[in-house]
Amino acid sequence: MTTAAAIELKGISKAFGPVQANKDISIRVMPGTIHGIIGENGAGKSTLMSILFGFYKADAGEIFINGTKANITDSQTAIRAGIGMVFQHFKLVQNFSVLENVILGAEDGALLRPSLAKARGELKRLAEEYELHVDPDALIEDLSVGHQQRVEILKALYRQADILILDEPTGVLTPAEADQLFRILERLREEGKTIILITHKLREIMHITDTVSVMRRGQMTATVKTSETSPEQLAELMVGRKVLLRVDKKPATPGAPVLEVENLRVIDEHGVERLKGVSLNVRAGEILGIAGVAGNGQSALLEVLGGMIPATGTVRMNGQELDLTGTASDGQSRRARGIAHVPEDRQHDGLIMDFSAWENTVFGYHNDPAIQSNALLMDNAAIRADTAAKMERFDVRPPDPFLPAKSFSGGNQQKIVLAREIERNPDLLLIGQPTRGVDIGAIEFIHQRVVELRDAGKAILLVSVELDEIMSLSDRIAVMFDGRIMGERLPEQTNETELGLLMAGVNEEAA
Amino acid sequence: MEILPKWADAVLVPIFSLLIAFALSALVIIAIGEDPVAAVKMMVTGAVGSTYGWGYTLYYATNFMFTGLAFAVAFHAAMFNIGAEGQATLGGLGVALVCLAVPWPHWALALPAAMVGGALFGAAFAAIPAWLQAKRGSHIVITTIMFNFISASILNFLLVNMLRPKGSMDPATAKFPAGTNLPTLHDILGVFGIPFSRAAPANIAFFIALLACVLVWLLIWRTRIGYQIRAFGKSESAAVYAGISPVKIIMVAMLISGALAGLMAINNVMGEAERLVLNSVEGAGFIGIAVALMGRNHPFGIFLAAILFGFLYQGGAELALWTNIPRELIVVIQALVILFTGALDNMVRMPLERIFLAFRRGKA
Structure with missing residues (x-):
């Protein structure tokens, strides 16, 4: 024995x-x-x-x-x-x-x-x-x-x-x-x-x-x-089935810049400077991945672009400047400009957990006249029918529009958010931690959808703390540390060690 | 995973809560040496045994529907508005000013104007705490409860110093002109040949309260603004993500809430007293909280809960009048109902959930 x-x-x-x-x-x-x-x-x-x-x-x-x-x-x-x-x-x-x-x-x-x-x-x-x-x-x-x-x-x-x-x-x-x-x-x-x-x-x-x-x-x-x-x-x-671990994608064919960010600064309510002059651009038909350890300003970047917090600096969307502080700086005006946002924390921001799936599929787009049956009332029946179709296309399980968001698994919740944002056909998709808490089967699906959107000529700004995800999805990688962009690399010309150093604030080229 | 089916959650839980509250009340009645069965009989006859009783039950229920709806609308935006008492008080002032300003030829003209007056005053009084919450972060519970005292003081001052007719010893306005007197249920049902007590105060405001229930339901569940109110109430950060302005939603929800509370005055001030007196709201603003909680903040639930509390109010008054059960005990019974249906909800829900689980497993 x-x-x-x-x-x-x-x-x-x-x-x-x-x-x-x-x-x-x-x-x-x-x-x-x-x-x-x-x-x-x-x-x-x-x-x-x-x-x-x-x-x-x-x-x-x-x-x-x-x-x-x-x-x-x-x-x-x-x-x-x-x-x-x-x-x-x-x-x-x-x-x-x-x-x-x-x-x-x-x-x-x-x-x-x-x-x-x-x-x-x-x-x-x-x-x-x-x-x-x-x-x-x-x-x-x-x-x-x-x-x-x-x-x-x-x-x-x-x-x-x-x-x-x-x-x-x-x-x-x-x-x-x-x-x-x-x-x-x-x-x-x-x-x-x-x-x-x-x-x-x-x-x-x-x-x-x-x-x-x-x-x-x-x-x-x-x-x-x-x-x-x-x-x-x-x-x-x-x-329980074969999974593709690597993302299958063709090389990007980037077009004109869709999003141009210059010297973006954010000071939060505690007086802490969360963005210290960030400049970047995202072109049509490419995925810009932002790598970095959580808490180095990536969240603030997404929140500014999504209209959730004010900032100073310049942001141009399709050549037109965005209002970063005033009353026209909110999620509604951003959506009107063709910016869709899959937030980092879907349970906190992206979904109302107590709302049913159909109520969640119009969240953020609830002012769209297309979902009103008349001047006063929302067309709930049409929204439900549309939700059922979206759930079908995005393989949300179970495909029940009446189920509250909290009853779905993490991956299916994320698919609901993605269906809502991608099907609006945005010019720019902001996507934070797309696969956090999402199971492997769903990861593959989500990555494919993001790449499809890119191939349709849309600009995508991806923020993730999963280095693997950044490496395999991005066409360009920018690394953030302490509210700044430490450097930009091409995925095929870099490796995890180099990115890891940048993520820790060490820039060997500069040193 | 929801363990209880929806119907059990909406029906069984309140019913069991009520039964427990009644059982405890019975024990208290036995303890002071009275007969609970006789007491129940007395309450039932007093509240629903005659059209007179019904007239009072529905009159109270009308008040509670307005304040219950007021609480519910704010609650859907996660605003705990406990200032319905003060907003209804000021609503009374608005109604009184409208009624006294013009020699109204007919109630049908006076009523819409009075509704506007009551709603405006109620909304304006709710607007201040709402603005303080939205812009300054002053907690709505604290400010609205303080505003209840302010409203009482304002009314006291105005009634004593300005609105009291010359020579009157009573801190109250003059009687409203006859053209503002609302038709009572006696008048309305008389048209259809249904006899109804002439003395009971229930009036056309009851039907307006029913209409308000329907409109609030539409507002909350079918309109954009209701959608935004509910979204904000569930998650403020998600609302910001979606571009829903917290300031706007807090203001809108509280204005609607204050307006509904102010509308109550067409029932108690215009319909019943026909003049404005001190403390005309008589605690209906607070009962509205219990009514809304028991009714799950749903207009239909609020309707049922308002009828129940109207019954308790009227039945309780009869009990105090005809038996040795002291008036205070009626308050105890009402408090027990509030305690069990509002605060101790989970005490009933958890055993129920266990029963349902066991039942389901037995079937599986």
């Missing part, structure tokens, strides 16, 4: 009402390995890990830790069993120091001082052992995202976790930070820790894991050795 598995799940099932989130799932994770769990949104990955961490109770099935049956009823028992979890959204107190966050919930007694002293020593030891260096007295709010994540890992290690679960850990990191994280994970593996990595990024799975399990619709479809599989095979296992 070989050594016992660090974690073994046998026949785990969990239903939420009529929805079967996990169905008869079994995995074995050997100690000292990195095990990836990959699957589309809603495949049941998070539910499974929540069961393992004691947030949910499984309807059926057993959990074994190091060969002994464990009864995990809440997160405290999970921690005692040696399981640590690093959530996608960090659970840190922003105005506490690193040290205070680490001992939070693991204080030894009523007085803080002994716990803090003990934790300080322990953190020093952990930092040396795993190369997890963080200033213990720094406040969380002053730390970069990458360092905050380290604190989460330290929290788990401080609680003597032998098994670490990381949920989508690289979503908020720069490529360099992600590489650092992977080095830390490799180090942890060398020290004998077991790591479960939940992600939807195939590249990460291929890069770091030893074994990988694929989930689809609540079921475990396969568990394979990473060295014996390929991204294509994994994608097919995830989606």
